[in-house]
Amino acid sequence: DAKTTQPPSMDCAEGRAANLPCNHSTISGNEYVYWYRQIHSQGPQYIIHGLKNNETNEMASLIITEDRKSSTLILPHATLRDTAVYYCIALNNNDMRFGAGTRLTVKP
Amino acid sequence: SAVISQKPSRDICQRGTSLTIQCQVDSQVTMMFWYRQQPGQSLTLIATANQGSEATYESGFVIDKFPISRPNLTFSTLTVSNMSPEDSSIYLCSVDRVGTGELFFGEGSRLTVL
Numbered sequence: 001d002a003k004t005t006q007p008p009s010m011d012c013a014e015g016r017a018a019n020l021p022c023n024h025s026t027i028s029g030n031e032y033v034y035w036y037r038q039i040h041s042q043g044p045q046y047i048i049h050g051l052k053n054n055e056t057n058e059m060a061s062l063i064i065t066e067d068r069k070s071s072t073l074i075l076p077h078a079t080l081r082d083t084a085v086y087y088c089i090a091l092n093n094n095d096m097r098f099g100a101g102t103r104l105t106v107k108p
Numbered sequence: 109s110a111v112i113s114q115k116p117s118r119d120i121c122q123r124g125t126s127l128t129i130q131c132q133v134d135s136q137v138t139m140m141f142w143y144r145q146q147p148g149q150s151l152t153l154i155a156t157a158n159q160g161s162e163a164t165y166e167s168g169f170v171i172d173k174f175p176i177s178r179p180n181l182t183f184s185t186l187t188v189s190n191m192s193p194e195d196s197s198i199y200l201c202s203v204d205r206v207g208t209g210e211l212f213f214g215e216g217s218r219l220t221v222l
Binding site for chain 2: 032034036038042043044045046049085087091096097098099100101
């Protein structure tokens, strides 16, 4: 699996967009980028994933650079409930190893 | 989404004893994963449990310490054997229901070893 690196923590103002970066410079051609989040005391929750193209769903958008060496998860209008640890994973063949993640704190 | 139930949700155990954690899924799944999350840390994959075959353990985890059963496509157990305080963690079961890498997680079993 490609190793991912994320900033350990970020703050975001409520109502603003939260942009969470992830570097995966050793990603291989068949590895997808997955994002999960873990709200305190809960199991992790799937957010979104992508291979090459940008993706959007009801929770977030995923922007993957053309060389696929990095990506950004965008929460368009962050709320206090989005405070969580966000994990970026690059994987294939269901090898599900999590990195340290980014602790996002949304502030009023 | 898959519904995953874990039992027990929490337990306090004595050093040297063993505890079995159960994971029940509301639909048939091929791949199940067991994770450990120590206080303040990220998730660490313990093993992958596929029905009909031996579990595949990650580096640092062995079958004698963490035996896993996978008797059918909706159920798995993880046993934490001969526990020590270092085993105090949250243990999470997860499934890849549709084979796409989209994992669903149980709420975890919080284990405290005295």
